[in-house]
Amino acid sequence: MSKFRKKGNKATPAISTASLPDIVFMLLFFFMTxxxxxxxxxxxxxxxxxxxxxxxxENKSLVKYVNIGPPIAKFRKMYGSESIIQLNDQFAKVxxxxxxxxxxxxxxxxxxxxxxxxxxxVNKETKMGIVTDVKQELRKVKALKITYIADKTTKNNF
Numbered sequence: 001m002s003k004f005r006k007k008g009n010k011a012t013p014a015i016s017t018a019s020l021p022d023i024v025f026m027l028l029f030f031f032m033t034x035x036x037x038x039x040x041x042x043x044x045x046x047x048x049x050x051x052x053x054x055x056x057x058e059n060k061s062l063v064k065y066v067n068i069g070p071p072i073a074k075f076r077k078m079y080g081s082e083s084i085i086q087l088n089d090q091f092a093k094v095x096x097x098x099x100x101x102x103x104x105x106x107x108x109x110x111x112x113x114x115x116x117x118x119x120x121x122v123n124k125e126t127k128m129g130i131v132t133d134v135k136q137e138l139r140k141v142k143a144l145k146i147t148y149i150a151d152k153t154t155k156n157n158f
Contacts, residue, residue, distance in 0.1 A: 040065070040088055040089055041089055042067060042072075042086070043071060043072055043075055043086055043089070043091065044067055044068070044069040044070060044071050044072060044083075044084065044086050044123070045069050045070050045071070045072055045123060046067060046069050046121055046122075046123050047069075047123050047124050047125065048121070048123075048124065048149060048150050048151045049122075049124040049148075049150050049151070050124075050150065050151055050152075050153035051148075051150035051151070051152065051153060052152075052153055054150060054151075054152040057117070057119070057147070059115075061112075062108070062112055062115050062116055062117055063116075063117045063118075063119050063147075064101070064104045064116060064117070064118055064119070065118075065119050065121055065149075066085065066086075066087060066097070066118060066119070066120050066121070066134060067085070067086040067087075067121045067122075068083055068084070068085055068086075068120065068121070068122045068123065068126055068130060068131060068134065069083050069084075069086075069122065069123030069126055070082065070083055070084070070123065070125075070126075071084060071091075075091075079091065083123060083126040083127065083130055085097070085130070085134065087100045088100075094130075094133045094134060094137050095137075097134060097137040097138065097141075098137055098140060098141045101118070101138065101141045101143050102141060104116070115145075116143065116145065117145040117146070117147055118138055118143050118145065118146050118147070119146075119147050119148070119149055120134065120135075120146060120147070120148050120149065121149040122148065122149075
């Protein structure tokens with residue numbers, strides 16, 4: 001006689017779902033903390049130029065963007081169709097660049113202020129006059145680290 005009896009008809013127990021809400025909330029908090037919201041609404045049209053030598057920016061928190069291009073359709077009556085400057089969410093003149101750079105530097109940590117890079121995101125059909133004026137103004141406030149934003153081109157495009 002055997003002491004152990006085989007129970008063939010016994011069903012497997014149900015999986016406990018008691019910890020499921022904890023897992024869902026943990027995932028929710030994770031995505032809430034790591035997700036960044038769109039910071040700036042572009043009010044201008046940017047068709048980026050093509051470039052063969054493109055490098056990815058390493059520390060995007062140190063990059064401040066100057067957008068230059070024609071305004072989108074809803075702002076054309078007010079500003080015309082010529083290229084204008086957009087700093088953060090506002091249209092600006094060339095004279096507004098120096099105070100903007102100084103304000104952006106003040107928002108940064110003191111150790112990172114010298115590492116600030118100004119990225120020029122310029123529409124490919126914009127005349128170089130406005131870009132030169134912007135660069136001159138950046139030079140006056142010692143914002144000498146400048147990069148241009150472009151799309152990588154394939155070799156077949158040239």
